[in-house]
Amino acid sequence: MRSIFQSVFEWFDHRLGIRSSIWPIATHPVPKGLGWFYVFGSATLTLFMVQVITGICLAVVYVPSAADAYTSLEYLNNEQPLGWLLRAMHYWSASGMVVMIALHATRVFLMGAYKYPRELTWVLGVVLLLCTLGLAFTGQVLRWDQDAYWGLGVGVAMAGRAPLIGPTLVHILLGGPNIGGETLSRFFGLHVFVLPGLLIATLVPHLYLVVRQGISARPKPGQPVDPATYQAEYDAELKAGEPFFPHDVSRDAIFSALTVLVVFGLAVAFGPKGPGGPPDPTIIQAEPRPDWEFLPLFALLALTPPEMETAIMLVMPVVGIAILVLLPFVSGKGERSPRRRPIAVLIILVFFVSYGVLAYMGDKAPWSPQMDAWSGQPVPIAMVKQLSPQELQGAVVFQNKTCRNCHALDGTGGQRGPDLTLVANRLSNSELIRQVLQGGGNMPAYGKQLGPAEVEALVAFLETLHEADERPVRGVETSGAAFQTVDSVESSAAAPDVPSSKP
């Protein structure tokens, strides 16, 4: 038996030259003691392969047409045998790929492995990271649902701010004047042909360089990289090293296998993501949220002052990419060990803490008004007990004028504005009137939206919102003087839908 295999192998080897080409690569020496921090790159590659295979499987059922994509996704979820699992694996593996490439880049950064002579490997890695994020965004669009539709709207609204080329860019991205059939087809083309092609075309030289420059040894404090002596030092490391195959590769294989198992477990446990509501632009009760990778950006755009926004949308990505690309050329020498590079460690800490906090904020989105609170969350009963008719009327105004969408009472309602449960402890009568009429902060001015009787009732209600044993804040102005302002703002106003409080 063995001799048959042997001769078959010999036949192939004679033609392919396996022994002389692939075998030396597989068994190339690597420094000793690399350990478990070196496994994230191969895990990213493994998940990419999962993506390619599950992606091809999905593509044979999914219909990349605006008219049928949503139906075909529902078919995949509910009718196609194991369609739900393939969709789930594709989603969770995509998330895993973003996590793994981030860990890989972090490891390379912290251990200074991007330094001489591996600068080009790092730059190609940056392209791979961008391809991965591009795949994550375009994949979200192919999940042709409400979030995808409005998410595209957000994406092109950002692109549309680019100086000079903005509107043209929007047209080209959308494939037409509006989001529609050609938009989905364009993003399908990007997601299944252009970006994977670009990724593979970058991956090949990336891996070639990994083999050619060798895997960097674990950094030792006090052993800085000096291009003049590095090669000799590295050669000495390799001499004392061990072959990549079969020993060192096993760590990669074990970790990759575990990663795939975790992805599989998540897919089985949590299933596929979406599709959410149908991509019908006339259903405007949509609250689009990006997938988790882009939640920090969503949060950043809500939390920054408007005058900085365009810079964050257009300049920050360019600067970010430029920093990543230039990094090995700016700090391509010197210490590699994170113990001697506190700023590098700090950068990573600040980045991940900011990313985590912003992602959490993006998920909670306290800046978003709660669009149904005005009709769905009544003023708590305890707060309207023993109120005068006018104060009760104020509570009705508070509810009807959609104040609840932004203001919480006793923990329920929107969180865009401050919780008003104890507002009378901090604002006097005249301050309340001023805030209602003129707005300020993020609040619109209600001067033209409310009649004098409504303002009077509303403020009377708000003044009851204080702690039982604490008197409300007293203003200097009398309420009568303040209400003259109301009358001048809206002289002929009658409260149409709220009868004024009766004596």
Place this chain on the structure above:
Amino acid sequence: MNEPAKTPDSADPHAARANPAQPCPGRPHRRNVLGWMSVGLGALATAAAGAPILGYLLSPILKTPKNEWAELGPVENFPEGETRLVDFIDPLHRPWDGDSQRLAAYVRRDAEGSFTVFSVNCTHLGCPVSWFPQSGLFLCPCHGGVYYEDGGRASGPPPRGLYTIESRVSEGKLAIRAGRLPTLQAPG
């Protein structure tokens, strides 16, 4: 093709001198010509194949759509002093647009009877704003932008008021010039 042969080899002494290892003085010249031809023809072929590809990909900005007016129905459907959400079919839609060919806009008919039509897209980042007639405000669910009933910016991150859409009344029917996604630099 005759041109290289016509040129006397001696007329190009540089070619021979530049590469003294060449056994035959005519060879380098011919190679030179072949080299330049491969570059020139290659460029021509790339341009010939590339131009239509670029034109095809950029076609969305090259073609001008013809009919952009969408009818929203008789003017009686819009009571004076009210703002209403209307659905219409995108006049520029593709046959395979599916649900995405359905668009929405807010029609406001003021007390004097004139119409203002607003795009549903928030001017901040394009999310769909909701109209609350009780408070006379448009609210955006994404980052909390607020607009007054006349479309003016009230609060939050939007850099301007709501986008307005050109409208006209002909034969008692309201029509709008729609189908383009408004953005900050191309609001119309």
